[in-house]
Amino acid sequence: MDAGYKVFDFSEPAAGTPAQPLLVSSPHSGAEYPDDFLASSRLDAHAIRQSEDMFVADLFADIEKSGASLLAARLPRAYLDLNRAPFELEQELFEDDLPSQFNSTSLRARAGLGTVPRLVAENTPIYDGKLAFAEAEHRINKFYKPFHTALSDKLDDLQRNFGVAILLDAHSMPSQAIRHAAGRIKQPQIDIVLGTRHGRACHMFLTEQIETFLNARGLKVARNQPYAGGYITEHYGRPVKGVHAIQIEINRAVYMDERSYRRHTGFDELSATMRALVAHIVSIPDLVAQLGGTVPEGKSAAE
Template identity: 40%
Template sequence: MVARIVKDNYPGHVLTEAEDWRQPYIFCCPHAGRDYPRKLLGQSPLPLETLRRSEDAYVDQLIPRFATEFAPVLEAKFPRLFVDVNRSPGELDPSIFQGQVEGADEFRSSRVVAGFGVIPKLAADGRTIYRSRLPNSEAKARLKNCFQPYHDALRSLVAKGRKRFGRVVVVDWHSMPSSALANGKLHDIVLGDLHGVSCDPREAELWQEAFAAEGFSVARNAPYAGGYVAGHYGSPDSGVSVLQIEINRRLYMDERRVARSRDFHRFTKRIEQVVDRVVMARAPGAVAAE
């Protein structure tokens, strides 16, 4: 599926409600959006093909279709280089905008300094996204129309899940470039729980065992431990776990062309098996608290 060039200056998100929410999971896909505002393409000297390499491309299509039978699925439709919902809203880079930017209280964070704040400055290859500075009103507009509605939806799901089950697990689906190394090794899957802070260790272990059982090599927290979603929502003691899943892109796509590989559909079957293992392991205890 190719990217879409849309007239809407601020694409939104899609929430697919569960047919029968019977498992304490929320599946999220924050970085696979491929609805590119025509306005954005006019602001950038980079071709669409280059911009797309910042996507967690096609991860939304890796989430099994049967997932919505038992859990809600939340997907951002806007691209991550337009608005990155896995960053704090305060991680704004003033150098992108004209004049003073309200709310840029985390402009010295390591992610902003690296060029990858909530509104990124750089594309995946390190090139500058914009040919000139944006109006400072653009920062507020993107947060209001893209970032906030996505997190309003997630926050509402978390509250509903806790009420229904007494606990909830946010599974945040991502992909990583094949150049990502953990201790000098290239892994198929990296599970991030902020080094045990954002997710119940039993839950993280359950997913690790399910991936390993399907023949995937799995690392924990290296090189990716989790971002804003894990840090902001994850509180196992309060009944909210967040587990970030990073999938090696070489397993299912051509990274240079941002295209699905010949093995894409076969790979989706493997991911289905992983999710099915987790669901079957959880089924006996997945009883609503209501």
């Protein structure tokens, strides 16, 4: 695969728009499937998309007008899962032995859902055979690391300039899976799941603000069940250091037809809600102080 391939899209506020301490990441919405990857897969071009967070980045289009930034993957999750640690690999997928520093014991890797996944969905293998470790190493070095460097650098920049950084890590979830979970956690309907690693990745004030806003828009919100936040939320969410990360899982049935992979009439309304959510967060009075931060000397809360 071409080493010059564009790994992600990064949108920031235009000149003249005051920047805000908020970044939205969409690590699973990439839909550019490399030809050599498709050729190596046992799945057709439709089935391979089952793990893709379709249209999620589009739901947050134009948030730069509110001063926020958007980092969206272009490569698909089936090729490389950016919401994993860099070395979560499953030995079963590879023809050669993995180096000792690679974590083959994580639950995600053992389930076939590691950094280079073996499965696209439950009991649905991506490949007929095994991969060479060199292929995984190539994907991690060329595509995973640049995405996370951009993510980390932007959060550092926001925290340095504003005293806090807010990361909304946006995802989608299959409606069938969420229906099963709804019964298990005794909530009849779930449209959105907010994952905060049970409060460890995000200040409670911000979580409550987001939940209240979404509920007021008619969306049914669960917190940390069945999704408490993946690697990005866990790794980057450091409230004591002024970085607050929250995973937003959106029920696909709210905005798309899961069989045809097409948007339905709910897309525009949900997109308006997501843009309004971002605008609401950055307009909260004394946001930095509410999150326990301090605006750096010589800086304003929005500039």
